[in-house]
Structures are given as C-alpha cells and as structure tokens.
Amino acid sequence: VSSLTESAAWRALAAHRASAGGLALNELFARDSRRVQRMTLEAGALFLDYSRHLVSDETLALLRALIAQQQLGAWRERLFSGERINTSEDRAVLHTALRDRSGNALLLDGIDVMPDIRATLYKMRSFSEAVRNGSLRGATGQALRDIVCIGIGGSDLGPRLVCEALTKLPQSGPRVHFASNLDRLDLAATLAKLRANETLFIVSSKSFSTEETLANAGAARTWLVDALGPEAVTKHMVAVTAHPEAAQALGIADKYCFRFWDWVGGRFSLWSAVGLPIALAHGRDAFEALLDGGYEMDRHFQTAPWESNMPVIMAALGIWYRNFWTIPSLAVVPYAHALAALPAYLQQLDMESNGKSVDRDGRAVDYATAPLVWGGAATVVQHSFFQWLHQGTDIAAIDLIAAAGSQRELLAHFLAQGEGLMRGKAHAGALRDTASQTPERGELLGALRSFPGNRPSSSIVLNQLDARSLGALIALYEHKVFVQGIVWNINSFDQWGVELGKTLAGEWRTALAAPPADSDPPLLRRLR
Ligand code: F6P
Numbered sequence: 001v002s003s004l005t006e007s008a009a010w011r012a013l014a015a016h017r018a019s020a021g022g023l024a025l026n027e028l029f030a031r032d033s034r035r036v037q038r039m040t041l042e043a044g045a046l047f048l049d050y051s052r053h054l055v056s057d058e059t060l061a062l063l064r065a066l067i068a069q070q071q072l073g074a075w076r077e078r079l080f081s082g083e084r085i086n087t088s089e090d091r092a093v094l095h096t097a098l099r100d101r102s103g104n105a106l107l108l109d110g111i112d113v114m115p116d117i118r119a120t121l122y123k124m125r126s127f128s129e130a131v132r133n134g135s136l137r138g139a140t141g142q143a144l145r146d147i148v149c150i151g152i153g154g155s156d157l158g159p160r161l162v163c164e165a166l167t168k169l170p171q172s173g174p175r176v177h178f179a180s181n182l183d184r185l186d187l188a189a190t191l192a193k194l195r196a197n198e199t200l201f202i203v204s205s206k207s208f209s210t211e212e213t214l215a216n217a218g219a220a221r222t223w224l225v226d227a228l229g230p231e232a233v234t235k236h237m238v239a240v241t242a243h244p245e246a247a248q249a250l251g252i253a254d255k256y257c258f259r260f261w262d263w264v265g266g267r268f269s270l271w272s273a274v275g276l277p278i279a280l281a282h283g284r285d286a287f288e289a290l291l292d293g294g295y296e297m298d299r300h301f302q303t304a305p306w307e308s309n310m311p312v313i314m315a316a317l318g319i320w321y322r323n324f325w326t327i328p329s330l331a332v333v334p335y336a337h338a339l340a341a342l343p344a345y346l347q348q349l350d351m352e353s354n355g356k357s358v359d360r361d362g363r364a365v366d367y368a369t370a371p372l373v374w375g376g377a378a379t380v381v382q383h384s385f386f387q388w389l390h391q392g393t394d395i396a397a398i399d400l401i402a403a404a405g406s407q408r409e410l411l412a413h414f415l416a417q418g419e420g421l422m423r424g425k426a427h428a429g430a431l432r433d434t435a436s437q438t439p440e441r442g443e444l445l446g447a448l449r450s451f452p453g454n455r456p457s458s459s460i461v462l463n464q465l466d467a468r469s470l471g472a473l474i475a476l477y478e479h480k481v482f483v484q485g486i487v488w489n490i491n492s493f494d495q496w497g498v499e500l501g502k503t504l505a506g507e508w509r510t511a512l513a514a515p516p517a518d519s520d521p522p523l524l525r526r527l528r
Helices: 008-020 025-031 057-069 072-081 114-132 157-165 184-191 211-228 230-236 244-249 266-271 273-282 284-303 310-324 342-354 386-391 408-423 427-433 439-448 467-487 496-513 522-527
Strands: 040-043 046-049 146-150 175-179 199-204 237-241 257-259 329-334 372-375 397-403 457-462
Touching: 008 057, 008 310, 025 408, 040 284, 040 310, 046 310, 046 467, 057 072, 057 310, 057 467, 072 284, 072 467, 114 257, 114 273, 114 284, 146 184, 146 211, 146 273, 157 175, 157 266, 157 273, 157 342, 157 467, 175 184, 175 273, 184 211, 199 211, 199 230, 199 273, 211 230, 211 237, 230 237, 237 244, 237 273, 244 257, 257 273, 266 273, 266 284, 266 342, 273 284, 284 310, 284 467, 310 397, 310 467, 329 342, 342 372, 342 467, 386 408, 397 408, 408 457, 427 439, 457 467, 496 522
Parallel strands: 146 175, 146 199, 199 237, 237 257, 329 372, 329 397, 397 457
Antiparallel strands: 040 046, 046 457
C-alpha cells in the first residue's frame, strides 16, 4: 500500500465518496440556486464552468486538502525555478521560461537562460518575416510558398494544432503542411501537390535521431536534390533541434538551424523554435500572442488561490473521477473545426506525461494515473460517439470547449450537450413523448428514449479563437497534467514507455529482411 492511499487526505476522500454515494447533479442544482454562479471562473482569456461536476463544496475542499498534502506549492516553485524535477533524465523542466515575458533573469546552473531564448525568438522573427515578405527565397529565386513540417510527437502535434486553429480564409502567409508518419504515403501525398523550388522543409526533432523524422527528412532531401540539385538543400531545409550538429550532418546550413534545449520536454516544445511553422504561417505577432497567453496562464497558476485556480480545479476534478469514481477516460470535444487536432495534442500531453504505473521512487503505484484521453471535433462526433456518452454503460469525464462569438448554431450545440448530459431525460418524460403509441410499444420506446443524465462535463470558453486564448488553453492543460503528476507522485516528464517498441522494431526490421526460414513464426511469414 502506498503512502498516498494511506494518507489522511486520500482516506477522507474515499470515505466521502462512500458516504456521498452517487451525487446527483440535478439535486445539487436544485438545492443551490447559486451553484452555477459559484462554480464559474475566469483566467486570462479563458472562462470555465465546472458546475456540472459530481462535487459538492465539501468534495472540492477535500480535493484541495489532498493537493496541499502532496505539496503542490513547493513543487510548483521547483518547476518554475528550474530545479531538475525530471529526475530520471536529470533535467530541469523549463518550458515556462520560453514564454516568460517578465524580463527577469532565470538561472540554470548559474547561467541565465533568457538571453538565449530571446536570441532564438529574434532569429525566428526575422526568418519568418523574410519568408513571408518574399525577401528570403529559394534556390531558383522563387518565393517559398509551401512549408512542409517534418517531425513527430511533440515536434509535430503542437505546431500542427496551432497552425490549424488559426487558419483564416483567404490565407495570408505560406501554406503549411505536416508529415509525421513513417508510412511513406504521408509525406509523398503532400509532396505530390508541391513544386520543389517553392517549398521549404522544417525538420523538427529535439534528439535529431527519431526514426520517422530522419526517414522523412531523407526522403525530402532526395526529392529536393532530384529537382534542384544538391546545392538547393541549404536554401530549402531548416532544422529545429537540440542537436544542431546532427542537422548539419544532413547538409542543413548552420544559419538555418534553430536551437532549443534539453530542458524543454518534447511535448512542451511548441513554445520554442518548434513553433516556427506558426510564425511562418500566421506571422510573428501570432506566435508572440501565443506566448503571451501561455504566460498569462502561468501567472494565474502561480498566484491564484487553489479554490479559484483553473488548472488546480481541473486537476482536482480529474483526480476525483479517476481515483474515486474509477472513471477511465476524459473525452475532449471542441466545438470548433479548427480545433480538431486538440484531442491528439492532449493525448500526448496527458498520456505520455502521466501514463505511468511506477512512482517517482520506482515503486509500483496502487492507484490509477492518467485517464485515456480521446475525443474529436463537434458537431461531427455528435454523430459517432455521443450515443455512447449519453446512454452507454460507462461514464467519461468530458471537456466541452468553444470560442465566444463562434457560429451560433455551433454554440447552441455546445450549450445543449452539456445540459443534456447532465439533466438526462427521465423515463416518465420519455413515456409522455410516446403517448400516441400502443401501450407496449410506448413502454419500449419510453425505455429506449430515456437518458440517465448525471454525466459530468466542464465547459471551457475561449475569449475568441485567437493565438492568445490558445496559448492560455494549452498552458492550462499543461499545468493540469503537472498538478495531477504531483498528486500521483510520478515523474510527468520522462517517457520510458515508448522505448521498448522502438528497440523491438529494430529487431523485426532485421527479421523481415532476412531470408525465410522454417522456424519463422506464421505472422512474420504472412507479412513478407
Ligand atoms: O514518442 C516519444 C518521443 O520521444 C516524444 O516524447 C517526442 O515528442 C517525440 O518522440 C519526438 O522526439 P524528437 O523531437 O526527439 O524527434
């Protein structure tokens, strides 16, 4: 038994869950006419309504006590001050420094990291402006109209999300495309539409050793050389990496290498030069507004009391469901087509960070950690998995997300779903709807058309779908994941679980290339 599950705060929550039984949302609302006023909150560019959660004031107080017991305040200080809290990799976790707009120094091993950050930001600004205004051109003198971003995981999902989210039609900057899959079709399908002399590749890889990225970068290089000759590489390929020497070995020019540092975790790297595609596609001001939004959320997280601290509240609710209701998943449903990539982004952020079953000291945990994060853009998904959300036998926690001022029809669905999931529809009401039917058929339809309700959701509203709000939203989830990692006593900043598959793939690649043998397993034989 871990010290966490034995702790006073944990046991108090378990006892509360047992005594409160199934809290009923309709009753909580009926008992307290001010619930919705009390359980809404603004932080920077974001608004959160968390009234539709299976919590009373007592539940929230007990969750805050758990968070305090796990010493969140001290850990938060360690995070922002650059302590090496990623102990298994002996690294600081300083992505917040990338969006620190305070002008203060930040010392890591006695050296201020801020001048290097500012220098890279400056380099990003001038590079993106030069490409956008056509003063920086390709090998044949043509403007660079298409940007192909090659990278995977944290070197892909963040810029992809933000570039898509900010897309306005008609487009002002160059077109941005993303290729990440090892499957050659991903890159080939993009290149088939492009002209080499107007194309710029950005190869993003912290390690510059990731199989997928190196394979795609190699294919991109061959495509360029075939069309324009070997000299073109220095004018058409850019690298973003913590290992510029590896990028230069591929022929990428030193001045086209953008650095970031080992204290920026891959899934938190969007704020670094990994965000270059954002500056290229939407302008440097958009990238800086993203940083401003993130910084605003950092300040909120650092200064707001726990009871009005948005990341802390969201983390607390997640812990309540995951550990005390055994709800296995979190569905993320943006009511904006431009945010369709958000669930995939949050999958890496949450599941790669907290998908752990060993604590910071190497002991197996006896409590649940990260939820399964899934979702998709509404209203499309209302016609796929919403049936399950409303009437399935499992319950998911749900984050519904919308931007103020969006298309009215979309907002109507956003409001309706949160309400419907909570209220449900009792059997009696469903029977009334079927009054014109025969009694037996009415009874059947009444049963089928009743909804259990009591399904919890958060409603998150962005001021508008702009870079600043998006920065705040992403930082909100980063801090939520951080708080949960602290409560669960796990290192949220390593990812050893992705290594095994990589190693085994190397062995299977050799086996696939070897001559067939009688001892080959049937699956291998079938695949050849
Ligand atoms: O999936 C594992 C991982 O290491 C992620 O954490 C990371 O974002 C991704 O691979 C890409 O790594 P790199 O930026 O080094 O190519």
